[in-house]
Amino acid sequence: MIDKEKNEALASVKKKIIAEMVCPLKDAATNIVFGKGNPNAEILFIGEAPGRNEDLQGEPFVGAAGKQLDELLKIIGLELKDVYIANILKYRPPENRAPTKEEIIRHTPYLVEQIRIIGPKIIITLGNYATKFVLAGFDPEKMKHVGGITHLHGIPVERTVYGKKYSIIPMYHPAAMLYNGALRGIIVEDFRRAEEYLKMSRTIGTCDS
Ligand code: URA
Numbered sequence: 001m002i003d004k005e006k007n008e009a010l011a012s013v014k015k016k017i018i019a020e021m022v023c024p025l026k027d028a029a030t031n032i033v034f035g036k037g038n039p040n041a042e043i044l045f046i047g048e049a050p051g052r053n054e055d056l057q058g059e060p061f062v063g064a065a066g067k068q069l070d071e072l073l074k075i076i077g078l079e080l081k082d083v084y085i086a087n088i089l090k091y092r093p094p095e096n097r098a099p100t101k102e103e104i105i106r107h108t109p110y111l112v113e114q115i116r117i118i119g120p121k122i123i124i125t126l127g128n129y130a131t132k133f134v135l136a137g138f139d140p141e142k143m144k145h146v147g148g149i150t151h152l153h154g155i156p157v158e159r160t161v162y163g164k165k166y167s168i169i170p171m172y173h174p175a176a177m178l179y180n181g182a183l184r185g186i187i188v189e190d191f192r193r194a195e196e197y198l199k200m201s202r203t204i205g206t207c208d209s
Contacts, residue, residue, distance in 0.1 A: 001117065006039040009117045013110055017090055023106050025091035031058035032091060035114060037084035043198070044120035045069070046111070046130040048173060049089035051096050060085050061174075068174035069126070075188060076195035084118050086111060088129050099129055104140045112138050116162075122201070123166050124194065127173030134168050137161045149173075154190030156197050167201065169194050 014034045033050035036059050053063030061069050073079065089099050089107045125131040128149045136142035138161055152170040159166055177184045
């Protein structure tokens with residue numbers, strides 16, 4: 001798909017969520033938070049759920065966690081034009097509580113559509129929920145079999161889902177740096193390692209092209 005077709009396809013998924021998705025989070029939200037960035041990017045970041053600022057502005061990662069993510073992207077030489085950023089949930093959970101299984105089941109079919117349209121080679125998952133969902137092969141029912149981010153962070157893995165190969169790099173959620181300053185160094189180190197991996201993937205073509 002060329003850029004224009006991808007933009008149109010993404011816009012129609014967004015319209016579909018607004019028109020048909022049934023979820024109490026939607027009724028309470030100010031805006032849908034669908035995604036941002038370059039739909040043609042090879043790298044897709046998946047976060048957890050919108051927070052207050054994201055809900056108000058209708059864009060992912062524009063609040064405090066967004067500042068941390070921007071900084072991490074900058075450290076490894078990436079800008080918004082190089083990536084696409086989406087979330088597991090499309091609407092904000094109250095008080096930023098963790099997503100429930102039911103919400104994940106309702107919201108992620110649309111995320112899977114986004115992933116198929118964008119067709120990334122590399123998926124960088126931010127936090128436990130995104131990591132479990134992606135490593136479970138996009139199947140919420142299998143998330144419980146995936147280990148926690150404490151064990152998985154910073155280590156790239158390959159997965160083939162619905163016939164397409166992805167390199168997946170699980171990362172701590174950038175908001176973790178806000179709550180636990182000690183994690184900052186580890187997260188920066190994981191991003192630097194990811195940068196090396198991205199460079200190597202481009203040089204030796206580890207990923208499907
Ligand atoms: N945290 C997320 O996981 N996503 C956002 O969009 C903002 C904060």
